[in-house]
Amino acid sequence: MAILTFREAISQALWEEMERDPRVLIMGEEVGVWGGTYAVTKGFFDHFGPERVLDTPIAEGVIVGAANGAAMAGLRPVAELMTINFAFLAMDQIVNHSAKLRSMFGGQITAPVVIRAVGGGGRQLGATHSQTPDVVFAHFPGLKVVAPGTPHDAKGLLKAAIRSEDPVLFIEHATLYQAKGEVPEGEYLEPIGVSKIQRPGRDVTIVTYSKMLQVSLQAADALAREGIEAEVVDLRSLRPLDMGPVLESFRRTNRAVIAEEGWRSYGIGSEVAARIYEEAFDDVDAPIERVAQMEVPLPYNRDLEQAALPKADDIIAAVRRVV
Amino acid sequence: MAILTFREAISQALWEEMERDPRVLIMGEEVGVWGGTYAVTKGFFDHFGPERVLDTPIAEGVIVGAANGAAMAGLRPVAELMTINFAFLAMDQIVNHSAKLRSMFGGQITAPVVIRAVGGGGRQLGATHSQTPDVVFAHFPGLKVVAPGTPHDAKGLLKAAIRSEDPVLFIEHATLYQAKGEVPEGEYLEPIGVSKIQRPGRDVTIVTYSKMLQVSLQAADALAREGIEAEVVDLRSLRPLDMGPVLESFRRTNRAVIAEEGWRSYGIGSEVAARIYEEAFDDVDAPIERVAQMEVPLPYNRDLEQAALPKADDIIAAVRRVV
Amino acid sequence: MASGNSKLDKQELLRLYHEMVLVRRLEERSAILYQEGKIGGFLHLYIGQEAVGTGILSVRRPEDRVITAYRDHGIAISCGTSARAVMAELLGKATGTSKGKGGSMHLADVENNFWGGHAIVGAHLPLAAGMALADKYRGEAGVTICFFGDGATNIGYFHEALNLSMLWRLPVLWVCENNLYGMGTAVERASAVSQIRQKAEGYGMPNARVEGMDVLEVRQAAEKALEAVRGNGPFLLEVITYRFRGHSMGDPERYRTSDEVQKYQANDPIGIFRRHLIEERKIKVEELDTEETKVEEEVEDAVRFAESSPEPAPEELFRDIYADPVVPQPDTGQS
Amino acid sequence: MASGNSKLDKQELLRLYHEMVLVRRLEERSAILYQEGKIGGFLHLYIGQEAVGTGILSVRRPEDRVITAYRDHGIAISCGTSARAVMAELLGKATGTSKGKGGSMHLADVENNFWGGHAIVGAHLPLAAGMALADKYRGEAGVTICFFGDGATNIGYFHEALNLSMLWRLPVLWVCENNLYGMGTAVERASAVSQIRQKAEGYGMPNARVEGMDVLEVRQAAEKALEAVRGNGPFLLEVITYRFRGHSMGDPERYRTSDEVQKYQANDPIGIFRRHLIEERKIKVEELDTEETKVEEEVEDAVRFAESSPEPAPEELFRDIYADPVVPQPDTGQS
Numbered sequence A, B: 001m002a003i004l005t006f007r008e009a010i011s012q013a014l015w016e017e018m019e020r021d022p023r024v025l026i027m028g029e030e031v032g033v034w035g036g037t038y039a040v041t042k043g044f045f046d047h048f049g050p051e052r053v054l055d056t057p058i059a060e061g062v063i064v065g066a067a068n069g070a071a072m073a074g075l076r077p078v079a080e081l082m083t084i085n086f087a088f089l090a091m092d093q094i095v096n097h098s099a100k101l102r103s104m105f106g107g108q109i110t111a112p113v114v115i116r117a118v119g120g121g122g123r124q125l126g127a128t129h130s131q132t133p134d135v136v137f138a139h140f141p142g143l144k145v146v147a148p149g150t151p152h153d154a155k156g157l158l159k160a161a162i163r164s165e166d167p168v169l170f171i172e173h174a175t176l177y178q179a180k181g182e183v184p185e186g187e188y189l190e191p192i193g194v195s196k197i198q199r200p201g202r203d204v205t206i207v208t209y210s211k212m213l214q215v216s217l218q219a220a221d222a223l224a225r226e227g228i229e230a231e232v233v234d235l236r237s238l239r240p241l242d243m244g245p246v247l248e249s250f251r252r253t254n255r256a257v258i259a260e261e262g263w264r265s266y267g268i269g270s271e272v273a274a275r276i277y278e279e280a281f282d283d284v285d286a287p288i289e290r291v292a293q294m295e296v297p298l299p300y301n302r303d304l305e306q307a308a309l310p311k312a313d314d315i316i317a318a319v320r321r322v323v
Numbered sequence C, D: 001m002a003s004g005n006s007k008l009d010k011q012e013l014l015r016l017y018h019e020m021v022l023v024r025r026l027e028e029r030s031a032i033l034y035q036e037g038k039i040g041g042f043l044h045l046y047i048g049q050e051a052v053g054t055g056i057l058s059v060r061r062p063e064d065r066v067i068t069a070y071r072d073h074g075i076a077i078s079c080g081t082s083a084r085a086v087m088a089e090l091l092g093k094a095t096g097t098s099k100g101k102g103g104s105m106h107l108a109d110v111e112n113n114f115w116g117g118h119a120i121v122g123a124h125l126p127l128a129a130g131m132a133l134a135d136k137y138r139g140e141a142g143v144t145i146c147f148f149g150d151g152a153t154n155i156g157y158f159h160e161a162l163n164l165s166m167l168w169r170l171p172v173l174w175v176c177e178n179n180l181y182g183m184g185t186a187v188e189r190a191s192a193v194s195q196i197r198q199k200a201e202g203y204g205m206p207n208a209r210v211e212g213m214d215v216l217e218v219r220q221a222a223e224k225a226l227e228a229v230r231g232n233g234p235f236l237l238e239v240i241t242y243r244f245r246g247h248s249m250g251d252p253e254r255y256r257t258s259d260e261v262q263k264y265q266a267n268d269p270i271g272i273f274r275r276h277l278i279e280e281r282k283i284k285v286e287e288l289d290t291e292e293t294k295v296e297e298e299v300e301d302a303v304r305f306a307e308s309s310p311e312p313a314p315e316e317l318f319r320d321i322y323a324d325p326v327v328p329q330p331d332t333g334q335s
């Protein structure tokens, strides 16, 4: 096991897959000469050349659209959206094309693209540049939506996404790139659509994913100091959504807190809560709590922004309310 | 009271508001010479002239974007999206601009647009043209999302939307245009963000909106024949979401079915169910049921499409499961 | 009639004639089936525009990919898709090009390198650029031929795709079928320039504008354009045409006069070609009539095939969503 | 130096000089405050491009609306926004142009007809078209001046907005600040044509391309362009400029050599103007130095004001979301 940052893990996954499969290429804004605005593809341009690491114009519609087309024609493009906020400029390609080509043409046409998008708030970038709108994409059947929370999963899931025959939106949280974690030395894949218990516990189930996994683990550590053992279940994939480990855990703890970074209304937590109630109704001992972002566009001012974002303390307070 | 179709009600609202306020203008594809592809603006072009009824190029980004700009500068534009599926081509303008300008500029800039969009499935239009993705827009604070289910509400809510100082996405279901209902003779407004009991009942609460209101009312009639009295609560507005009447009803019936046309996962029902559990936990006598669309892009074939769409029978079956 | 097509032998000329008539009759028949309620959704007929698809695709090579918008029946036929598979798709049958899941707007036939039938205006232009990118990347010889309407040239996708194709010298033939209207909006009411080819200047892209009622003239222009694409990257070919019917079924056609429509109908591409074959190429009327008869039979056969084909099985609803079939959950009927 | 600006009297010349120096010093100071952690988020400096904003906005009328992208500090100053309000916004204070909610990328000052500061590349072009539509609809005299970068001309919004503006003859002056790069991508690596003004040809829109380091030259070009807009509708003005600093703070600048940067820095718009004022207009060095001193004081005052201003109150989080304040729900802290 090596200790890698999230950035290194993503970078390794891309590198290995490009070495493995000449059909894989990267396209996006500043992925080449610049090396990626988050330095994820640093060195790629020199190593793989401009035919495989394509700097594109600022034109998200054709970035994802051409990636779809290249995938239709047999390549395995990885399109990068500098931030997920710009995915709204490619929304039609993502939800009307990536997600639907296969079914609309009865299986004849497929678009196995990977769309990497950097999301999340907390960096004082203002309302348009700080969103965590993951749920919006997860609503669409035909798309897979993956959002890892550890370097280990980031690497294994990205490699699986690139090899998947289905289109995958792969969401990376901007403030996770420096996060460190153990990553196996050899090659490995993580299955898409499988939730994972990232920390065992008996008293309460915290359901979360992406950046909030790290925040939840912090909260769990703090809670452990007061004798509350939280089990942390990481969804990892929002579509398909694997409720198995969530329900299995919940049936033991009978209490749940769902923690996500995005807005609360019509969020990830809404669905997860509804599903727990539906599928484990008799096991519910206390109302399930949702921890999420305040229902406001995120402001620039640091204190205001931080006040709007969910934090470990919010999770701790929610856990205290349910146990 | 007059009996009007949904189409006539919408049309009247637009006409009256244009007569009342010279700042109101209509822009969109085929709204002028054609008279609206759903004939909603028939006669408007001749009456109000090309300065106020603007046929636009096929360019959803600038349709909503220019409407935003005109609203910033003091007009009250009503932008029409021929179908809500094309809203994905204007997604950035809707969620990053209409919804955020006010807060991002500290209240200095506002974009009081109305974006009318025609949604819904069931007409064999295939996967890209049959969506009910209302929840996706309702996720964004700063936007108001309204989706009426009766001619009465359509008229009163559209007039309120046009007078609102906030941006409103106004969703009309394509298969509702012929639906008839009573509409008061004089001028009236319906408040945005207020749910409404459309049919009283004591045994179960059906929470719904838009087209599914009509389907729910049919289901309620059928249930009444077997002695089950369903109360039907119409959300009418998805953001702000008024849970008051839902909870008030639920506290009496202790049972709920939520019926929506869109996909089930991360749908409207997820949030409504989660909220009921959170706010009326002790009143829950049976797991809340959700009736929604199958998790597939809608196919063209009529039988397959119909099989994927939620129907009155699905609601009836769900009610039977909870009572 | 355009010269330079004289190399076409009689058999090839008859094939073109046959194809155009087939497209016409299929469309006429589809209109009837629509009125009978056997075809649902939207139906956009290609009647009047046959010379464009037939002319251009008469010079494509099998390795050339083709993609178009929702007005796609004629293009499918010209790509080699059988009338049976087209008609079955219109009727939503399991034997249709897209297993009955796509319908009129979403025909496709990948074996014949026909990549659809796309219903979001302009959205398939980026797809075309991407397919061409793939071919170029792999060093393959094929080019991508992308058809779209005049109305589609005002949407952002057009700009992004044309710019990218020129920037990267992608092998795409952009074919604008300028039928003078996007739904009810005349070109001059939607586009700042009424010559669509002028838009290519903004990308420094070679371009041409030709009349689209003479199939041989279209063919010749396409030949030249394709030659340019094979060597040097993209080319924008504007073809002036006219749709004789409404935008789709149920168009009130308030935006044009019947005089105007009749004027264009007098300029029927099939009539023009027929006269040319008889007068210039000395083909006998009987030979042409034989083709017409063959077409009638083909259409009848296609309709019979489609009508007698099975509906897709109910479980098809959960197929083709992902590479693995989706398993519907038994309790809720939901996946 | 451009001729035809001779009508500018000395006071006006000094005002322009003052403005450019103010923008420069404010930016330099902002860079320091950013490094000190007092400014957060992204910070895009206007250093090197001052002659563009100052030159163009020196001929705008109060009724003309102005809108730009995220590189907006200089534009705000040239619109008449106080250095205090700009600096306070950069520091996220309640006294900032946007109450501390917008930050560097979202300055705005509607009283001075400055409509922002927009961070989604290209998205403000449709907004500009819409504002111009409103003015035209009401018969108002103002035009809308819309600034954007070279990189923004490749996105769909550019196409849709330019086409619409020409089609409807909207009074918009489109100003492309071509600083040769969009982030790290040189114009030729992103745009099929390297002269941005050529894109206007695709819309039949009048256009011009000028050098942007000489404020008087820019001013003169803007005067002409605005005249055209006031009479006849949109105009695309491409101004060639260069940013002396990185795209934003923390740019590794791997895409250009320091030689290249130095070459352009030698061509400093403030230096050029200063020499002109001294040599051609016989303004005394001391007078210019007096302006510099005034600027220093203004910047100090702005920083002092910003630093001593209050943070926005916590309840501001729930204000300005809708016309009515959002009421946070007590139990969950959520609205």
Ligand SMILES: Cc1ncc(C[n+]2csc(CCOP(=O)(O)OP(=O)(O)O)c2C)c(N)n1
Pocket (backbone or CB within 6 Å): B029, B058, B060, B082, B086, B089, C071, C119, C120, C121, C122, C148, C149, C150, C151, C152, C153, C179, C181, C182, C183, C247
């Ligand atoms: C993005 C989008 N906006 C609107 C529509 C509705 N629509 C379908 S066809 C059409 C007109 C297209 O005109 P044109 O490109 O000229 O093609 P033609 O129908 O004339 O072949 C419109 C507006 C759509 N399908 N997609």
Ligand SMILES: Cc1ncc(C[n+]2csc(CCOP(=O)(O)OP(=O)(O)O)c2C)c(N)n1
Pocket (backbone or CB within 6 Å): A029, A058, A060, A082, A086, A089, D071, D119, D120, D121, D122, D148, D149, D150, D151, D152, D153, D179, D181, D182, D183, D247
């Ligand atoms: C739609 C969108 N895509 C990408 C970005 C990220 N981004 C911010 S600025 C920029 C470069 C813009 O270049 P240009 O238009 O030339 O303006 P300049 O920075 O040179 O002033 C990019 C890619 C963005 N903000 N919005």
Ligand SMILES: [Mg+2]
Pocket (backbone or CB within 6 Å): C149, C150, C151, C177, C178, C179, C180, C181, C182, C183
């Ligand atoms: Mg057309």
Ligand SMILES: [Mg+2]
Pocket (backbone or CB within 6 Å): D149, D150, D151, D177, D178, D179, D180, D181, D182, D183
């Ligand atoms: Mg630039």
